[in-house]
Amino acid sequence: MADVLVKDGHVITMDSQRRILERGSVAIEGGKITAVGKDVEERADTVIDARGKVVLPGLINAHTHLSMTLLRGVVDDMPLMEWLETIWPIEKNLTAQDCYLGALLGCLEMIKSGTTCFADQYFFMEDVARAVEEAGLRAVLSRGIIELDDPKRRETTITEGERFVKTCHGMANGRILTMFGPHAAYTCSPECLMRVKELAKKYTVGVHTHIAETQEEVDKIIKKYGKRPVEHLDSINFLGPEVLAAHCIWLTEREIAVIQKQGVKPVHNPVSNMKTASGVAPVPEMLAAGIPVSLGTDGAASNNSLDMFSEMKFAALLSKAHKLDPIALPAQVVLEMATINGAIALGLQDKIGSLEVGKKADIVMVDMKKPHLAPLHNVISHLVYSAVGGDVDTVVVDGKVLMRERGVLTLDEVKVLEETQKAADDLLARREAAK
Amino acid sequence: MADVLVKDGHVITMDSQRRILERGSVAIEGGKITAVGKDVEERADTVIDARGKVVLPGLINAHTHLSMTLLRGVVDDMPLMEWLETIWPIEKNLTAQDCYLGALLGCLEMIKSGTTCFADQYFFMEDVARAVEEAGLRAVLSRGIIELDDPKRRETTITEGERFVKTCHGMANGRILTMFGPHAAYTCSPECLMRVKELAKKYTVGVHTHIAETQEEVDKIIKKYGKRPVEHLDSINFLGPEVLAAHCIWLTEREIAVIQKQGVKPVHNPVSNMKTASGVAPVPEMLAAGIPVSLGTDGAASNNSLDMFSEMKFAALLSKAHKLDPIALPAQVVLEMATINGAIALGLQDKIGSLEVGKKADIVMVDMKKPHLAPLHNVISHLVYSAVGGDVDTVVVDGKVLMRERGVLTLDEVKVLEETQKAADDLLARREAAK
Numbered sequence: 092m093a094d095v096l097v098k099d100g101h102v103i104t105m106d107s108q109r110r111i112l113e114r115g116s117v118a119i120e121g122g123k124i125t126a127v128g129k130d131v132e133e134r135a136d137t138v139i140d141a142r143g144k145v146v147l148p149g150l151i152n153a154h155t156h157l158s159m160t161l162l163r164g165v166v167d168d169m170p171l172m173e174w175l176e177t178i179w180p181i182e183k184n185l186t187a188q189d190c191y192l193g194a195l196l197g198c199l200e201m202i203k204s205g206t207t208c209f210a211d212q213y214f215f216m217e218d219v220a221r222a223v224e225e226a227g228l229r230a231v232l233s234r235g236i237i238e239l240d241d242p243k244r245r246e247t248t249i250t251e252g253e254r255f256v257k258t259c260h261g262m263a264n265g266r267i268l269t270m271f272g273p274h275a276a277y278t279c280s281p282e283c284l285m286r287v288k289e290l291a292k293k294y295t296v297g298v299h300t301h302i303a304e305t306q307e308e309v310d311k312i313i314k315k316y317g318k319r320p321v322e323h324l325d326s327i328n329f330l331g332p333e334v335l336a337a338h339c340i341w342l343t344e345r346e347i348a349v350i351q352k353q354g355v356k357p358v359h360n361p362v363s364n365m366k367t368a369s370g371v372a373p374v375p376e377m378l379a380a381g382i383p384v385s386l387g388t389d390g391a392a393s394n395n396s397l398d399m400f401s402e403m404k405f406a407a408l409l410s411k412a413h414k415l416d417p418i419a420l421p422a423q424v425v426l427e428m429a430t431i432n433g434a435i436a437l438g439l440q441d442k443i444g445s446l447e448v449g450k451k452a453d454i455v456m457v458d459m460k461k462p463h464l465a466p467l468h469n470v471i472s473h474l475v476y477s478a479v480g481g482d483v484d485t486v487v488v489d490g491k492v493l494m495r496e497r498g499v500l501t502l503d504e505v506k507v508l509e510e511t512q513k514a515a516d517d518l519l520a521r522r523e524a525a526k
Numbered sequence: 527m528a529d530v531l532v533k534d535g536h537v538i539t540m541d542s543q544r545r546i547l548e549r550g551s552v553a554i555e556g557g558k559i560t561a562v563g564k565d566v567e568e569r570a571d572t573v574i575d576a577r578g579k580v581v582l583p584g585l586i587n588a589h590t591h592l593s594m595t596l597l598r599g600v601v602d603d604m605p606l607m608e609w610l611e612t613i614w615p616i617e618k619n620l621t622a623q624d625c626y627l628g629a630l631l632g633c634l635e636m637i638k639s640g641t642t643c644f645a646d647q648y649f650f651m652e653d654v655a656r657a658v659e660e661a662g663l664r665a666v667l668s669r670g671i672i673e674l675d676d677p678k679r680r681e682t683t684i685t686e687g688e689r690f691v692k693t694c695h696g697m698a699n700g701r702i703l704t705m706f707g708p709h710a711a712y713t714c715s716p717e718c719l720m721r722v723k724e725l726a727k728k729y730t731v732g733v734h735t736h737i738a739e740t741q742e743e744v745d746k747i748i749k750k751y752g753k754r755p756v757e758h759l760d761s762i763n764f765l766g767p768e769v770l771a772a773h774c775i776w777l778t779e780r781e782i783a784v785i786q787k788q789g790v791k792p793v794h795n796p797v798s799n800m801k802t803a804s805g806v807a808p809v810p811e812m813l814a815a816g817i818p819v820s821l822g823t824d825g826a827a828s829n830n831s832l833d834m835f836s837e838m839k840f841a842a843l844l845s846k847a848h849k850l851d852p853i854a855l856p857a858q859v860v861l862e863m864a865t866i867n868g869a870i871a872l873g874l875q876d877k878i879g880s881l882e883v884g885k886k887a888d889i890v891m892v893d894m895k896k897p898h899l900a901p902l903h904n905v906i907s908h909l910v911y912s913a914v915g916g917d918v919d920t921v922v923v924d925g926k927v928l929m930r931e932r933g934v935l936t937l938d939e940v941k942v943l944e945e946t947q948k949a950a951d952d953l954l955a956r957r958e959a960a961k
């Protein structure tokens with residue numbers, strides 16, 4: 092007997108044939124999908140009626156800084172350097188408890204908007220992991236490693252990064268995995284990056300970094316190393332299929348070819364890139380080169396949302412506007428970026444990203460009986476162009492129901508809101524006091 | 527005694543000083559605002575507790591084609607001409623009842639996402655007006671006038687446009703106003719446009735048109751008249767403060783100066799423009815020239831949403847990305863575009879667009895107690911960058927409560943969804959049958 096049966100929904104499998112069942116069911120047992128089909132007649136402990144709902148793989152947010160949810164809306168509409176210079180002094184005051192609470196709030200927002208797995212890079216990651224464990228989400232977490240010409244800082248952050256991998260990889264029944272998180276090629280020396288690369292190899296984990304986010308970054312790298320970012324990273328043998336690379340905006344054709352050849356996994360962050368005016372990533376070009384580009388929200392401080400549905404619409408529209416081509420990035424492809432490509436990016440394509448027998452049961456149900464989702468002609472179009480996170484009705488991760496009819500079962504929503512407001516107020520008061 | 531008292535909310539007045547009351551109330555009597563302030567102690571028939579909520583002027587969608595909500599998601603990800611060639615045969619089959627139902631669905635979506643007033647251009651407008659009257663919204667409606675080198679079509683649509691103005695202007699206690707709706711300079715001859723201009727003068731109403739949406743349009747006009755669209759329209763004396771001009775994308779500096787000088791009211795439609803890959807309007811440049819640019823969603827067939835909150839985020843981010851300047855269009859300015867500038871665009875700045883004594887009571891309340899709106903540091907930032915239409919809790923138009931705690935009081939939501947789905951299915955079946 093199945094543990095959970097999601098019954099009679101409009102099932103978007105995202106399997107290799109991209110099968111869509113206008114009426115189908117998904118059976119779950121021991122955290123895994125045991126059946127997907129039209130005539131799944133199993134009995135189950137919990138039967139969830141999915142009529143009038145779309146059933147799809149949980150969305151995967153492949154790049155964020157979850158604890159920064161605590162800083163949502165603190166700084167907007169500023170040039171990037173001014174923005175950073177305002178954020179950094181606040182970040183300096185962040186405590187482990189702040190990062191835990193920020194992550195908890197982020198988890199709550201992700202559950203309520205249909206994200207079941209995310210990749211994060213920040214600090215106090217043991218505390219972030221604790222929040223993820225409580226929330227019931229799946230995550231690939233990394234401790235940010237940053238050098239900034241300070242060997243001591245490099246050593247501290249590498250040590251903490253290694254400790255985090257040793258402590259937390261495989262936590263929470265395997266829901267929590269880890270990576271190493273070297274910040275970027277302009278903040279980490281080649282020596283630092285290669286140390287990290289070796290460590291990642293030693294522990295068989297990935298590497299989460301930022302590449303070519305701004306023109307200034309490209310200029311810096313060229314000035315220092317005589318090469319563009321991707322070329323530089325390739326020349327020191329840093330690149331490989333285990334590298335998760337946020338942004339990837341300022342790429343030449345040759346750099347796209349390197350990314351493809353080395354199997355690097357770029358993450359597109361359209362909202363953050365637009366908001367910070369960093370540029371537009373060559374997403375259609377990368378996809379055309381066979382690169383499985385995934386999608387991320389970046390941190391809520393530069394978005395200011397973790398809603399992957401909104402992110403999908405921005406992604407689809409930004410490439411169209413940028414290329415002056417209305418077919419530059421179709422809805423179907425964007426949904427792939429937010430599901431199966433996210434799984435590939437995190438090296439989890441055998442476990443998540445589609446609704447297939449044997450995969451982990453990470454499933455989202457979207458309630459389509461809403462004025463802004465009517466009439467229903469084309470489900471994929473509605474998911475990408477009309478739906479918002481608030482339309483998600485039910486969320487299952489690792490076979491466990493985290494939200495049902497918008498009620499979150501793992502976290503106390505009111506308490507999280509109260510505690511994070513207090514923590515945020517205290518944090519900003521500390522900044523004021525330090526002035 | 528007031529009819530309605532909205533009590534103790536975070537009030538964003540959008541008055542000339544842009545006052546924000548962290549705790550304030552709004553009293554309503556006879557459809558108008560009779561008090562706004564910290565110590566409004568009036569008794570009222572209905573008291574709405576606004577604690578934890580933001581109270582702001584109802585959003586104004588300054589350009590849409592409401593009945594096209596029936597076609598949401600029917601055609602996406604196509605080149606513009608192919609898109610039009612797919613939409614047109616479907617539109618040919620639209621009945622008065624289809625347009626009524628499409629408009630009803632659009633009204634429902636607008637109420638549920640905090641839009642209280644909109645400007646529309648389409649056909650079967652008497653039926654659209656009926657839907658607006660039932661829904662309780664405010665609207666400025668126009669019958670599309672189109673010529674396409676067909677004098678008969680010109681005469682029919684002008685006649686219908688005039689009949690519509692005569693019949694419907696001032697309907698529903700003045701909630702429904704009208705304009706003339708010549709489609710565009712590339713689909714209407716100068717003779718047609720000037721006939722319309724005279725009629726608009728005769729009836730003292732505005733003119734709702736499309737200007738410079740695509741490069742192809744500009745090329746066509748240059749080829750035909752030897753001038754760019756705005757120059758052409760200026761040379762025939764068509765332009766003036768009563769002209770509501772959707773899109774205004776392909777403008778030269780000189781054309782922006784003409785728009786400013788003639789008092790033309792441009793409407794920015796970022797989502798539709800991105801989705802159809804038409805280009806990016808020079809919004810910061812127009813605002814810098816003192817032009818009160820407003821905001822619209824365009825029709826749901828090319829958006830695919832009527833959510834003005836989402837539209838605000840797209841507007842703020844698109845200009846930043848386009849100009850590679852993170853301060854190109856700040857949140858505060860975008861909120862002005864969606865409220866007071868919308869009122870100015872429709873010639874209703876004395877009646878709506880801000881919460882001030884003597885203005886019509888068109889008010890929206892947003893529930894801020896949501897994970898994606900937490901923590902609360904900056905209300906304006908949250909409204910533009912984090913909120914979605916679904917966060918709207920209560921909507922008041924003309925002093926009447928249309929929605930309370932997300933329950934729509936004027937329309938039967940379930941019935942509208944059922945009837946529009948059926949109408950849409952029938953419509954597409956008629957297209958299939960005609961093939």
